[in-house]
Amino acid sequence: MGGGYEYNGERFREELAELASIERPSASPGERLAAEWLKERLREAGAPARIETERALGSYWWPLGLASAAAALAGAAALRSRGRAGRFAAAAVAAVAAAGIADDFPPSPRRSLRRGLPKRETFNVVADLGPQDAERTIVVVAHHDAAHSGLIFSPALPETIHRFFPSFFEDNDTSPAMMWPAVGAPAAVALGSLLGSRALIGLGAAVSAGYAAAMADIGSRAVVPGANDNATAVVLLLALARALAESPTESTRVWLVSTGSEESFSEGMKAFGERHFGELPRESTFFLCVDTVGSPHLNVLRGEGFMRMNEYPADALALIDGLAEELGIWLFPDLRLRNGTDGLEALAAGYPTVTMCSVTELKTPANYHWPTDTAENVDYETLADAVRLSEALIRRLDERWLS
Numbered sequence: 433m434g435g436g437y438e439y440n441g442e443r444f445r446e447e448l449a450e451l452a453s454i455e456r457p458s459a460s461p462g463e464r465l466a467a468e469w470l471k472e473r474l475r476e477a478g479a480p481a482r483i484e485t486e487r488a489l490g491s492y493w494w495p496l497g498l499a500s501a502a503a504a505l506a507g508a509a510a511l512r513s514r515g516r517a518g519r520f521a522a523a524a525v526a527a528v529a530a531a532g533i534a535d536d537f538p539p540s541p542r543r544s545l546r547r548g549l550p551k552r553e554t555f556n557v558v559a560d561l562g563p564q565d566a567e568r569t570i571v572v573v574a575h576h577d578a579a580h581s582g583l584i585f586s587p588a589l590p591e592t593i594h595r596f597f598p599s600f601f602e603d604n605d606t607s608p609a610m611m612w613p614a615v616g617a618p619a620a621v622a623l624g625s626l627l628g629s630r631a632l633i634g635l636g637a638a639v640s641a642g643y644a645a646a647m648a649d650i651g652s653r654a655v656v657p658g659a660n661d662n663a664t665a666v667v668l669l670l671a672l673a674r675a676l677a678e679s680p681t682e683s684t685r686v687w688l689v690s691t692g693s694e695e696s697f698s699e700g701m702k703a704f705g706e707r708h709f710g711e712l713p714r715e716s717t718f719f720l721c722v723d724t725v726g727s728p729h730l731n732v733l734r735g736e737g738f739m740r741m742n743e744y745p746a747d748a749l750a751l752i753d754g755l756a757e758e759l760g761i762w763l764f765p766d767l768r769l770r771n772g773t774d775g776l777e778a779l780a781a782g783y784p785t786v787t788m789c790s791v792t793e794l795k796t797p798a799n800y801h802w803p804t805d806t807a808e809n810v811d812y813e814t815l816a817d818a819v820r821l822s823e824a825l826i827r828r829l830d831e832r833w834l835s
């Protein structure tokens with residue numbers, strides 16, 4: 433396959449520590465600093481890059497929190513109302529909140545709840561390598577912003593579930609649908625208001641109030657260092673840049689892309705798609721999304737999605753699975769995510785796409801959105817395997833495209 437990246441653990445540690453030291457919430461001056469840091473490191477690696485400035489809210493807790501709070505208040509009003517008009521008004525507010533929340537999840541347009549909220553600048557970094565006249569393109573996507581913490585992300589939650597229900601994680605290969613109740617609760621308020629069911633209204637209002645409180649908690653928390661999520665993938669981009677500068681592809685362009693505002697529901701990737709999907713034909717473009725590859729076990733997702741499961745294409749999965757076997761890299765099998773990475777945007781747009789991530793024995797990313805997500809807690813062997821597998825995928829596609 434050519435190439436072959438030489439694992440340099442010390443360099444990985446140095447780069448991770450540098451990036452993790454930058455406080456870089458979505459659509460912030462810190463995110464811009466991280467983008468400029470990456471642009472300079474890519475230049476040093478032999479991959480000149482540019483920064484594309486886009487517009488983003490930089491938050492998901494504001495739209496989801498406000499809509500959930502509106503549904504909770506509508507439910508309270510419906511419970512106090514003595515006439516149909518009040519209940520119907522409450523139903524209308526709750527129904528709009530439910531529809532707005534559902535629309536805010538990727539890969540939806542995400543315009544209804546965010547329309548009136550203030551936008552800021554977010555920063556995507558793009559390096560374009562390989563022959564410029566190539567008919568085929570591989571896009572490797574990471575993200576350089578970091579997430580806010582929140583009680584809902586406490587590692588004590590999965591540990592407690594495992595302690596009392598040890599078979600829970602063994603029996604489930606799909607993460608819990610944490611956002612279904614966010615839509616279902618205001619829908620319950622709307623339906624209960626129309627039917628005159630106080631029990632349904634009360635349940636929906638209580639759950640909506642809980643979501644509003646959780647979003648407020650996330651918004652008030654500090655940004656985590658984001659070493660695993662997702663400085664690991666940024667370091668992977670730098671490793672690929674060095675490998676491809678040393679041994680370029682022959683028949684395929686490679687775009688190394690790091691998005692901003694991934695942690696605010698892939699706003700940077702949405703903007704990248706609006707800017708570039710039109711120039712990237714589906715039949716000759718392959719997307720590899722890399723997100724959080726510093727947990728103990730490397731994994732390639734079988735599917736993902738907030739409201740419905742979007743399955744990754746079988747031929748793309750077969751390709752990367754086969755390469756992992758050739759390299760002797762074990763992949764944690766058959767996992768799906770009831771959430772979303774940047775890969776979901778490319779997948780929904782119809783591109784051959786795979787998303788590489790990593791998990792612990794409990795099938796969750798290590799130190800996810802928690803202050804312990806530091807460079808010291810990254811599994812560098814997993815990161816090295818992710819680099820090897822990513823380069824192998826690029827080399828194989830450069831030799832022969834998907835049939």
